[in-house]
Amino acid sequence: xxVLALTLMAIAALLSTxxxxxxxxxxxxxxxxxxxxxxxxxxxxxxxxxxAPDIVLVYIPVAVGLYPAxxxxxxKKSERxxxx
Amino acid sequence: MSSDLPxxxxxTGIVVISLFVNxxxxxxGVFAKPSLIKKLIALTILSDxxxxxxxxxxxxxxxxxxxxxxxxxxxxxxxxxKIARFASTAVDPLPQALVLTAIVIGLAVIIFLAxxxxxxxxxxxxxxxxxxxxxxxxxx
Amino acid sequence: MKYERALIAAAIIxxxxxxSYAVALGAMGAALPPPDLRELAKNYLKLxxxxxxxxLTVMSPEAVTAIVWDFRGLDTFFETAVLYLAIIGxxxxxxxxxxxxxTVAEDEEKGGMSPIAKSVTKITLPMVLAVAIAIxxxxxxxxxxxxxxxSTAAVILLLVLVVFxxxxxxxxGITKGSMLALxxxxxxxxxxxxxxxxxxxxxxGCQAFIFQNQPKAYAPAGLPATLDGMLISGTLILFNxxxxxxVAAGLTLTFILVLTHEEEIRSAMKGDKHE
Numbered sequence: 248x249x250v251l252a253l254t255l256m257a258i259a260a261l262l263s264t265x266x267x268x269x270x271x272x273x274x275x276x277x278x279x280x281x282x283x284x285x286x287x288x289x290x291x292x293x294x295x296x297x298x299a300p301d302i303v304l305v306y307i308p309v310a311v312g313l314y315p316a317x318x319x320x321x322x323k324k325s326e327r328x329x330x331x
Numbered sequence: 332m333s334s335d336l337p338x339x340x341x342x343t344g345i346v347v348i349s350l351f352v353n354x355x356x357x358x359x360g361v362f363a364k365p366s367l368i369k370k371l372i373a374l375t376i377l378s379d380x381x382x383x384x385x386x387x388x389x390x391x392x393x394x395x396x397x398x399x400x401x402x403x404x405x406x407x408x409x410x411x412x413k414i415a416r417f418a419s420t421a422v423d424p425l426p427q428a429l430v431l432t433a434i435v436i437g438l439a440v441i442i443f444l445a446x447x448x449x450x451x452x453x454x455x456x457x458x459x460x461x462x463x464x465x466x467x468x469x470x471x
Numbered sequence: 472m473k474y475e476r477a478l479i480a481a482a483i484i485x486x487x488x489x490x491s492y493a494v495a496l497g498a499m500g501a502a503l504p505p506p507d508l509r510e511l512a513k514n515y516l517k518l519x520x521x522x523x524x525x526x527l528t529v530m531s532p533e534a535v536t537a538i539v540w541d542f543r544g545l546d547t548f549f550e551t552a553v554l555y556l557a558i559i560g561x562x563x564x565x566x567x568x569x570x571x572x573x574t575v576a577e578d579e580e581k582g583g584m585s586p587i588a589k590s591v592t593k594i595t596l597p598m599v600l601a602v603a604i605a606i607x608x609x610x611x612x613x614x615x616x617x618x619x620x621x622s623t624a625a626v627i628l629l630l631v632l633v634v635f636x637x638x639x640x641x642x643x644g645i646t647k648g649s650m651l652a653l654x655x656x657x658x659x660x661x662x663x664x665x666x667x668x669x670x671x672x673x674x675x676g677c678q679a680f681i682f683q684n685q686p687k688a689y690a691p692a693g694l695p696a697t698l699d700g701m702l703i704s705g706t707l708i709l710f711n712x713x714x715x716x717x718v719a720a721g722l723t724l725t726f727i728l729v730l731t732h733e734e735e736i737r738s739a740m741k742g743d744k745h746e
Contacts, residue, residue, distance in 0.1 A: 300614035344491030439557035
């Protein structure tokens with residue numbers, strides 16, 4: 248059972264690395280925000296498997312709710328595509 | 332139990348090294364990408380990864396015979412046996428309290444930075460640091 | 472072009488798998504979670520609720536909330552100050568911008584998103600607010616607390632601001648002034664609760680210190696740990712209530728400022744004063 252918990256943690260960590268790479272190398276900033284939210288969901292799964300329920304309850308509204316909202320308003324009021 | 336040791340070391344190594352790779356990629360994103368908004372996204376990923384490292388320090392191996400639990404005592408009213416069993420199967424509560432503080436401070440900084448970036452766009456007309464640095468303070 | 476990115480992503484994942492295999496064989500010292508906790512962690516876990524050590528305990532079964540608001544209460548006080556300063560900075564940048572509330576009455580229902588989005592938001596608004604307040608009020612018994620409840624409430628209030636338009640929400644009472652008043656009430660409550668036991672101790676005539684929660688051996692003043700048989704853990708429940716109020720109102724205030732229309736901000740930047 249310990250191996251099962253650690254396996255799920257390893258899968259979530261690999262998913263978060265994939266999402267981070269896709270977020271940083273994406274030219275369309277709106278898609279980059281969606282990849283960053285996917286990475287935050289993977290981190291929330293890691294926090295849950297590390298037995299930290301207080302942190303999960305802070306992290307999900309902040310990183311999946313507030314950060315993408317701020318970024319989307321910011322992108323709407325400035326540029327959508329990264330230049331250069 | 333001890334025959335699982337290489338597998339447990341392998342899986343823990345995967346988690347730790349992929350978090351290090353996350354830190355590396357987001358650090359590259361902070362200083363190499365020319366758009367201010369992309370730098371902000373990379374900064375959030377960097378600070379979140381540092382928080383995951385702090386919580387990972389508080390984890391422990393499962394004690395033989397029972398699962399590991401969050402640091403919340405669920406069997407009330409407490410007796411000395413329940414408290415002793417709780418202290419031997421729970422994870423460390425101190426990194427979680429410190430990371431709670433760190434997440435809220437990160438939120439405050441990111442929200443303020445987003446407002447400043449909006450104001451930079453209104454003043455200079457672009458969010459590309461190469462163009463802004465060449466303008467040397469003249470407004471558009 | 473797309474194959475290039477997929478190839479690099481696959482190469483990164485293979486790199487991680489191979490390198491962690493090398494680490495597991497002992498290359499840089501194998502990484503394992505430790506088999507037992509540190510002594511400091513065991514002390515915190517033994518002291519969160521311990522009726523036999525009455526002068527060292529917090530009387531709250533939730534160890535993380537006890538550390539955040541009692542054992543290391545000053546850290547949390549300064550963190551609340553940092554959040555307060557960031558919001559004050561945002562309000563100062565938008566000083567002079569008037570978010571107009573003028574709309575003709577029949578335009579109010581036409582603004583915002585489609586009726587489907589509005590109906591769904593109307594149904595989920597009381598549900599999410601109830602969950603947020605429950606998370607905040609039960610912070611000393613279950614995982615939760617002030618920040619968790621406050622940020623959940625801020626998310627649903629942001630959704631209300633976006634789905635019904637900003638003008639309609641300001642017409643219905645979610646304005647800058649009301650959010651500033653609620654946030655100031657929350658911060659005042661936190662400040663008063665932190666010196667509450669100090670004032671009570673000074674009035675009675677015994678020693679007390681700032682951020683005190685339970686009576687100690689040398690400072691016998693404190694708030695009760697149970698009320699009518701229910702566990703309230705002294706100052707923890709008051710801190711959670713006020714912190715939830717302050718965080719939810721502060722984040723909603725930030726979003727009201729950020730969502731203001733561009734014409735109003737640019738006219739304030741050009742120097743037109745609102746009459």
